[in-house]
Amino acid sequence: MKIKTKAITIEDVVRLSGVSRGTVSRVINDHPHVSEEKRKKVKEAIEQLDYMPNVSAQRLRNIKTKTIAVIVSSISNPFFGLLLEELEKDVIKLGYQLLLCNTRNSKKKEIDFLRLLITNQVDGIILASMANYWENIKEFVNYGPIVCCNQFDPKVEVPSIGLDHEEAAYIGTKHFIDNGHEKIAFCGGISQFNISVGRKQGYEKALKESGLKINKDWIFDNVYGTAGGIEVFNNVANMRVRPTAVFSGGDEIAVGFIKAALDSGWKVPQDISVMGFDNQPIGTFVSPELTTIQQPIEQMGKITIQKMIESINNIQSMRSEEIILKANLIERNSVKTI
Structure with missing residues (x-):
């Protein structure tokens, strides 16, 4: 009579070793990012179960696309x-x-x-x-x-x-301050992204260093594209106390802001100064041409x-x-x- 035996799988190794499937896979593929303790547990489980990795799958992973x-x-x-x-x-x-x-x-x-x-x-x-x-x-x-x-x-x-997005925003904000601006607005991208967080920190750092107050009404999060810039301008235009400068997290935002300002009879930079981010070609197609932060x-x-x-x-x-x-x-x- 033939005795049916269950094939040992990677899931059996996971259960016996008590670590994640990903960790087991790392050990099998000799990946460096595994602690010695976990590596030992996996190897002991493999030896105890007499587990044989799928050689065909391993070979497939070595084929370059x-x-x-x-x-x-x-x-x-x-x-x-x-x-x-x-x-x-x-x-x-x-x-x-x-x-x-x-x-x-x-x-x-x-x-x-x-x-x-x-x-x-x-x-x-x-x-x-x-x-x-x-x-x-x-x-x-x-x-x-x-x-x-x-x-x-x-x-x-x-x-x-x-x-270094914090340093980049600090440089931009400091440029405004060095040119006499004390009322500076900030436009950021998706608020929970590390990039946006870093830029806001750089903006706030420059203000604090210069003894300037951070006005939450002048901070705009989750702003995108030219449409976002137009929306920010409309908000600024309706403020009783307005900023004299706007640091934006993208050249498109800045261009949208400038267009809305010019369409409303404002002069840039006479009535309000604007700075972009990324040094995109669009920044040279507007008048005035856009001061911006260049990424390498x-x-x-x-x-x-x-x-x-x-x-x-x-x-x-x-x-x-x-x-x-x-x-x-x-x-x-x-x-x-x-």
């Missing part, structure tokens, strides 16, 4: 267009191609795109925006390299390349691709690493001295 996915929150944001152009320039030279993944700020879509690593449809993923918290993303590192670009989270366990996009793209290719070629080399880049102030004609 020569494709790298780039996850962005909104392709309509010109910043991402400029960043993608720089990433593509560098990646093509190395024989790879990019796959654009537009989440539209959807947490679910972001997770769906990250699953491309599990199905071996891409060799790695560049996270240029992050809708989910790292806790919901980190398990995907078990299936392939992830590099964060333009996105910082102190909890991430992978290379992160981006701007070319440098950001080069380092991101470098770290991604290093990780693809040697997954064991991937580790938590923050590479912080510096911003530059581009002075044009939309800020006046008072």
Whole structure:
């Protein structure tokens, strides 16, 4: 009589070792981001169960697609267009191609795109925006390299390349102050994003350093695009006490603000000074031309691709690493001295 025996699976190893499935997968694939204690538990469980990993699946993971996915929150944001152009320039030279993944700020879509690593449809993923918290993303590192670009989270366990957004906003706000402005408004993006938080902190730091009061009525969160800039202007125009300067978290916002101001008979910068962020081409197409903060996009793209290719070629080399880049102030004609 034949005795039927149940095949040992990875889930059996998970149950016996008492760790997560992701941790077991990391140990099997000799991933570096596992504590010695957990690694020991998994190896003991594997030995006790006489578990044999699926060699075919492991071989499949070693097949290169020569494709790298780039996850962005909104392709309509010109910043991402400029960043993608720089990433593509560098990646093509190395024989790879990019796959654009537009989440539209959807947490679910972001997770769906990250699953491309599990199905071996891409060799790695560049996270240029992050809708989910790292806790919901980190398990995907078990299936392939992830590099964060333009996105910082102190909890991430992978290379992160981006701007010091707090310092950038500080530089911009300080420029207003150095030109005699004491009533300065702030426009930020999605309020819970680390980028927006950092910029607001830089704005507030510059004001506090100069002994200026922070007026909450002059802080606008969750502002996007030219429409957002127009809305901010309408709010400012109806205020009894108005700011003399506006620091915006994007050149599109600033251009929308300037257009609405000019349409309403205001003069820029005579009646109100305006500063943008990103140094997009649109900033030179308005009158007056826009003073703005420039991100080092070319440098950001080069380092991101470098770290991604290093990780693809040697997954064991991937580790938590923050590479912080510096911003530059581009002075044009939309800020006046008072």
